[in-house]
Amino acid sequence: MRIDFKNVDISNLKDYEKKAMDAFDTLINKNGEGNDFLGWIDRPVDYDKEEYDRIKKAAAKIQSDSDILITIGIGGSYLGCKALDYATTNYFFDDSKVKLIYAGNQLSGSYLKELLEYIKDKDYSINVISKSGTTTEPAIAFRFLRKALEEKYGKEEAKTRIYVTTDKKKGALKSLSEKEGYETFVVPDDIGGRFSVISAVGLLPLCAKGVDIDKFMDGFRKGREDYTIKDFDKNDAIKYAAIRNMLYENDHAIEVLVNYEPKLKYISEWWKQLFAESEGKDHKGIFPVSVNNTTDLHSLGQMIQDGQRNIFETVLSVKNDNSNLEIEEDSENLDGLNYIAGKSMSFVNSKAMEGTIIAHVNGGVDNIMIEIDDIDEKSIGELFYFFEIAVGVSGYMLGVNPFNQPGVEEYKTQMFKLLGKPGYENK
Ligand code: PA5
Secondary structure (H helix, E strand, O other): OEEEEEEOOOOOOHHHHHHHHHHHHHHHOOOOOOHHHOOOOOOOOOOOHHHHHHHHHHHHHHHHHOOEEEEEOOHHHOHHHHHHHHHOOOOOOOOOOOEEEEEOOOOOHHHHHHHHHHHOOOOEEEEEEEOOOOOHHHHHHHHHHHHHHHHHHOHHHHHHOEEEEEOOOOOHHHHHHHHHOOEEEEOOOOOOHHHHHHOHHHHHHHHHHOOOHHHHHHHHHHHHHHHOOOOOOOOHHHHHHHHHHHHHHOOOOEEEEEEOOHHHHHHHHHHHHHHHHHHOOOOOOOEEEEEEOOHHHHOOHHHHHHOOOOEEEEEEEEOOOOOOOEOOOOOOOOOOOHHHOOOEHHHHHHHHHHHHHHHHHHOOOEEEEEEEOOOOHHHHHHHHHHHHHHHHHHHHHHOOOOOOOOOHHHHHHHHHHHHOOOOOOOO
């Protein structure tokens, strides 16, 4: 993985180096705010091996008796999994060992109704994932889907098809699992939702799908090797955090994560949650948005090229493209494309990316480049770890606690009041 900052004016970066290194020390020495949620830093090497084996066994059982695993969860309890799932699935032939279908990540009745209809004649299991065990969206989805599963297979067999990932000791899901005897996996106390893809939260559904979780862990280990180095010039995660803060103080309130491969779409969704929930506090923070190019060059591209100059871009590119699709010569050339005959699609896509960067930089948009080797488990594990260290450093530089999300509670309070939940009458 390579990061390139050549299209950012870093003449003032020296001013941010000390602050970035202090923030990095606070993170790594675990002596800042939110320091009880830093279990993800060493998790690539320090994890529960017994549970890791149990994940593989449960995944094998799911593969043996189910075509579908319904993965119920919201926010950090599904986005990392969805990101790697989507990145590693064929666009048209889903050849996964088990197809992952997501539920409980919104409150749409029509989504749930259509899902219940779709799974009627399918063999499926359920993995309900909620650290708190009380989040409304997954709780409602689980109530519907558990009933459907019990009606289909009977209560006893249904119990063997329900996998619960939740807190080790507390919460409604934990008590329900104990009462019903569901197999449970742990969301570690010291890992917050948006950092939890490396735990059973991501690993169980991904392993059931057929993703190589050993390689995914290897990627995290490589990330840990590279991005816990205490050296500003050698650690690009610290530098990325410093540059983000420098740009933010220079009126760049929006960061756009850009990709040129549709498979990276949900990596951007995971990234948006990571940065928004970590930094958006005390009326501060860079607003993270994403575009999928070249598609969005024909929509949001206009705004990036020519709109208000308060944005910068971080482009996520992929080094290896194995599609080998070459544009052929056409004797009539009515479409006028013979000038690129003999060129591969990947060449054309890369020139579109390079051309766009030149245009945007000329238009006053600073540009950071992140290149991963491949769209695979290892590269994505490494990329996730890079962003996690970067957001920790960046959040501390900004002066917020990057590891809580107090703002998420506000909508719940107002929703519960409107729904008539006991205890919320006078909120
Ligand atoms: O990152 C976070 O902590 C949140 O996005 C949570 O993952 C999300 O709110 C879901 O919470 P829970 O797993 O408790 O259901």
